[in-house]
Amino acid sequence: MAGEDIRGAAGDTRNRLNPNAPKRIVPSLKATFIKSSSRTEECPPPKRPEFAFIGRSNVGKSSLINKLVGHKDLAKVSQRPGKTQLINHFSIQDDHWYLVDLPGYGYAKVSKVLREVFSRMISHYLRNRENLVCTFVLVDVRHDPQALDLAFMAQLAEWQLPFAIVFTKADKLTKAAQVRAVENYQRRLLETWEECPPYFLTSAETGKGKEALLDYLEGLIPVFVAPQST
Numbered sequence: 001m002a003g004e005d006i007r008g009a010a011g012d013t014r015n016r017l018n019p020n021a022p023k024r025i026v027p028s029l030k031a032t033f034i035k036s037s038s039r040t041e042e043c044p045p046p047k048r049p050e051f052a053f054i055g056r057s058n059v060g061k062s063s064l065i066n067k068l069v070g071h072k073d074l075a076k077v078s079q080r081p082g083k084t085q086l087i088n089h090f091s092i093q094d095d096h097w098y099l100v101d102l103p104g105y106g107y108a109k110v111s112k113v114l115r116e117v118f119s120r121m122i123s124h125y126l127r128n129r130e131n132l133v134c135t136f137v138l139v140d141v142r143h144d145p146q147a148l149d150l151a152f153m154a155q156l157a158e159w160q161l162p163f164a165i166v167f168t169k170a171d172k173l174t175k176a177a178q179v180r181a182v183e184n185y186q187r188r189l190l191e192t193w194e195e196c197p198p199y200f201l202t203s204a205e206t207g208k209g210k211e212a213l214l215d216y217l218e219g220l221i222p223v224f225v226a227p228q229s230t
């Protein structure tokens with residue numbers, strides 16, 4: 001996508017048609033912590049559509065999750081010691097959907113063995129969680145495409161798991177640099193992919209992209225069919 005419109009491939013058409021249209025004020029969402037799990041089997045029953053957020057440590061995941069639901073401290077729950085390495089479930093709007101805060105991958109401070117355990121836990125969750133509708137992969141818009149992020153996305157694609165890219169910290173770049181960064185990322189993806197996944201350009205600082213991301217996510221809810229077993 002070129003030029004001005006960098007709201008995301010699945011962005012708000014109303015605003016694309018009329019950039020001066022007033023923005024919808026997204027009210028805070030009711031969000032409650034359900035539980036932290038170390039295994040997929042321990043996760044809440046898969047009866048509601050689930051959306052997972054993942055990215056490297058420091059990418060801005062907690063800040064974005066807080067901004068999305070409109071609570072300052074929601075993601076803090078999953079930052080309590082011991083919980084950063086777990087699958088953290090939140091119920092949004094009284095079980096309308098589940099938000100999952102996954103451990104960051106490639107976390108440099110943990111040992112190789114621990115990293116291996118995380119990645120096995122995350123892989124198992126991603127491949128076996130029946131109600132997982134979409135995974136949002138966060139990347140810092142200021143950085144060139146990183147091998148680890150690209151490998152993670154390639155793995156998701158290989159497993160045929162739907163995902164979207166969420167560029168974070170847009171406020172740290174000028175508009176022109178944001179466009180360049182997104183185009184650069186897409187160019188890199190198109191070296192090995194036929195098409196790019198949906199993407200969102202966001203800032204937890206300004207709230208940019210929040211509406212488009214929530215619209216996209218909520219648009220996926222009606223197609224959810226609860227697994228038979230629940």
Ligand SMILES: Nc1nc2c(ncn2[C@@H]2O[C@H](COP(=O)(O)OP(=O)(O)O)[C@@H](O)[C@H]2O)c(=O)[nH]1
Pocket residue numbers: 055056057058059060061062063064168169170171172202203204205206
């Ligand atoms: N300017 C700016 N800073 C951000 C944004 N999102 C996160 N940060 C900062 O980046 C650092 C890491 O954010 P955090 O949400 O804890 O990242 P996490 O480790 O991925 O959960 C913190 O200092 C945040 O204040 C953003 O959209 N804009």
Ligand SMILES: [Mg+2]
Pocket residue numbers: 058061062063075079
């Ligand atoms: Mg965090």
